[in-house]
Amino acid sequence: MSSKKAIMPPIIHWFRRDLRLHDNLALAAALRESGGQVLPLFIFDDTILHSPRVGPVRVQFLLESLAALDSALQQHGSRLLVRQGDPAAVLVQLAEASGAGAIFFNRDYTPFARQRDQRVQAALQQARREVRSFQDLVIWEPDQVLTQADKPYTVYTPYRRQWRSRIEADPRPIVTAPELAMFAPLPAGIDPGRLPSAQQLGHRPSQYARAGGEAEGLQRLASFADLANPDGIRDYHVQRDFMARPATSRLSAYLHLGCVSTRACVRVALAALERADAAARPGIDAWLGEITWHDFYMQILYHFPHVLRGAFKPEFNALEWQNDTSHFAAWCQGRTGYPVVDAAMRQLNSEGWMHNRARMIVASFLIKDLLIDWRWGERYFLQQLVDGDHAANNGGWQWVAGTGTDAQPYFRIFNPTSQGQKFDPDGAYVRQYLPELQDVPKKFIHTPWQMTTDDQQKASVKLDSSYPAPIVDHKVQRERALAMYAKARREAAAAKAQ
DNA sequence: CCTGGAGTTGTCCTA
């Protein structure tokens, strides 16, 4: 038996969006089936690196997560192999150099990833290597949660019911984590390569990314799921809306790169449900609902890839945007004159992350106050966000624009002032990111334009100079937005009647 | 095939 083990050919585990050792289904299978002879590989793909949708924050977070992965591997007697180039070519070459008989990876569902993986599969088949992929990134894959008519869901709530009841019917595949088997040392003669710097990848370094990696992600998950944590899951449904509070899980970037598995989140939430009192249920359910959104938008992108180009409902491609570039620049820089919008955009620019409530507010402002095409905002978010996820980002933008699945009613237009007063009642969030408004009293913190020159002097602000006056009038723009949508709807109805 | 309930996150006006 041991002699059989010795001649087992190695298996390449290709890391992509699963940068972790724990609870990694493809990796666990590769270890099991090769008796530990796993070649852990990451490939820097130029197509991704040089996409205009990838910014320095995401690159930095990726590098940190890879460094953490490498040191975790070293603690387990192995190390990360690093390559750069076309994945198909790299994999064929490494398989030949190492004698690996198979390549394992966890499936990804975005159009780009699927196309790439098909190419890789074809190339490896030609090189007579086995390719095996696993379900790991999502709780349920796009074809596993379907309506009674076997069609993909396009409405969230029924999707969520089905998603949840499938877990309740048999939680075992979700709550059981595979054991991590031992790694054998890497075969001699294989150059591990080394992690490049951001500059070597053609990106400027980013000093403001958060700490990436599996250990950091798991620690955040544990602390968030702790029922005694006042900013944790227990009151999530209420506290998550207050932008100044650290009351969201802040796991988005870790989930995006798989530093933490989606299953681990659900597992932890279900365990919390079991020991929670009734009062903690709504918080836990609300957070599970967020995981469900992740799967939901992934399956939307899988079944309806056209959403990356335009509206989910094509009739909304007829919206006549203003697309004023100086307004767009003001929005990007956080200089619109609406404090909550500006604070949020500066949080994004300085931290590579934005609170979810704030994302809705700035998106609504771009679309319905500035009348700018939601795709401009979608692209900017992807460039700046450490968690920049094509599926969730697109879904969120289309939701606010009312062009997507589950479109919000057309009349639901966020008022940036009342959103600020509601969800940043004392202005702490605004003051944190807009130091020029530091001394503005609570009364004016969301409406600085109402200050008299005397008020301004006392608060050491000068409107239109140290802080901009509003670049548009919300009341006016709201009416224009309503008219813009009404026109597109009329036209769609007319086209349909023909 | 028909039927009916429902649809993440709001705003504004009126009484």
Add this chain to the structure above:
DNA sequence: TTAGGACAACTCCAG
């Protein structure tokens, strides 16, 4: 000050 209703119509989905 606050609570309640209007704001569209349409499509999705389950029964």
